[in-house]
Amino acid sequence: MNGFEVVALGLLAVGGWFWFDSLKAREAGIAAVRAACAREGVQLLDETVVGQGMCLARDDEGRAVLQRSFAFEYSDSGYDRFRGGVTLRGREVVLLDLAAHRPRFHIVQ
Template identity: 55%
Template sequence: MFSFELAALILLCLLGWFWLDSIKVRELGIQAARNACRREGVQFLDETVSISTLRLARDADGRLRLRRVYDFEFSASGDDRQCGSVMLLGNEVTMLDIGPRRASEFTLH
């Protein structure tokens, strides 16, 4: 019975660690998306990201890390919604995509 209780406690600790780590990494994703939208001059809609992919991947040093991909929405004109994504490997942003813009968003001079 003791080994079952120990295993349950270890599992509970691992779930707690995963939950706290996920909150921290999600905040990094929100900050990266917010900064990219500000840099591109578009509006970051809903001020949040949603997870689309969670899997294991290796970093540049060969260590196994969690790779999370978050989706977010932005608007260039205020009346449209476009999708972007941010990928994090561990606690590091490895890719940020604000996708191609529609031709109507560019101003010709």
């Protein structure tokens, strides 16, 4: 093997790892969103999440991990749509936003 083949094989391996890791993170996001929707009594629409962004971040132990953000849509009545979001560091959920369907109250003094 010459140098080009070694580099190409290395890039292919990194690409395969990234693809597999992205699928696992997406599955973890979907599982977290399904559980949150069940707790809130709302319906996850399309049964999927959509990638919104990715960056490097540090986990609780200080290691560099990929932080991914996903968006999803849900409904509380079946006649409306609300957007939610979930953020994962590695495969750990660090933020899950499912508050758009809750009424907002204003205190009048």
